[in-house]
Amino acid sequence: MAAEWKSIGRSRTAVKSLRDVARHDPGLALLVLGPGPGAGPPSCPTPCDLIEHLRRARGRAQREEAARLIRVLLRQADADPFICRMLVQALVPGLVTVAGKLQWGRGGEWQDGEEFFGELLATTWLVLQEWSGQDRPYAVLDLLSAIRCRLRRQLFRSKDLDSRSAPLGPDLADAESTSDSTRRETDLEELARLLIDQHRVGMRPDDVQVLYAHHVLGYSIAELSVLTGRDRRSLYARRDRGQRRLCV
Numbered sequence: 001m002a003a004e005w006k007s008i009g010r011s012r013t014a015v016k017s018l019r020d021v022a023r024h025d026p027g028l029a030l031l032v033l034g035p036g037p038g039a040g041p042p043s044c045p046t047p048c049d050l051i052e053h054l055r056r057a058r059g060r061a062q063r064e065e066a067a068r069l070i071r072v073l074l075r076q077a078d079a080d081p082f083i084c085r086m087l088v089q090a091l092v093p094g095l096v097t098v099a100g101k102l103q104w105g106r107g108g109e110w111q112d113g114e115e116f117f118g119e120l121l122a123t124t125w126l127v128l129q130e131w132s133g134q135d136r137p138y139a140v141l142d143l144l145s146a147i148r149c150r151l152r153r154q155l156f157r158s159k160d161l162d163s164r165s166a167p168l169g170p171d172l173a174d175a176e177s178t179s180d181s182t183r184r185e186t187d188l189e190e191l192a193r194l195l196i197d198q199h200r201v202g203m204r205p206d207d208v209q210v211l212y213a214h215h216v217l218g219y220s221i222a223e224l225s226v227l228t229g230r231d232r233r234s235l236y237a238r239r240d241r242g243q244r245r246l247c248v
Helices: 002-008 012-022 026-032 047-055 059-079 081-101 113-131 139-165 172-200 205-216 221-228 232-247
Strands: none
Touching: 002 047, 012 026, 012 047, 012 059, 012 081, 026 047, 026 059, 047 059, 047 081, 059 081, 059 113, 059 139, 059 221, 081 113, 081 139, 113 139, 139 205, 139 221, 172 205, 172 232, 205 221, 205 232, 221 232
């Protein structure tokens, strides 16, 4: 995948696609098209350069801008199929984190971690196709959350089928373990529904987002800081404020 990207990410067609999209956003235009005549070359003239730029983001300001650029690309993705391919590449570090959270598909229908990651990439492509053209303030987190939820449901269905077909005897303990996992999944679904209800009756959207990602999807505050570009202190504050409301 990396070798393929190095080839297509610098192709003339890819560069044209990125330049067309960059004209719709001043920040992206500055990176891709440059500051103007006589002011020096652009820092990210190709999709490869832009993806590397996004991955080098450090600190709150740079991460917030990187997350904003993903939002811009998703919003413009319905204009050119290549932008979806570019978004897949941009999301790879987050997808690796998702795969780790799901234990690389262990206990599912996949033969190994490589096959599971292939399924993860296919799911990513489908979600991007469905969401192309949408404007999502938390695009990175929303995308990874949707992808993870779809794969997690598939993983739990596979484990549930295995538990139903498991014979009695030595394998009984494994079946019970799977049943416990299913119950935990039900608890998470109940929490998710509670958060949706709280949002409807006035809980702040930012608080709902943090609680959902932290408690339902399992992201640590440190991981959320990287994904959203927000500092940990503000994320902890949103989490604690939301938890206090849930306990009222």
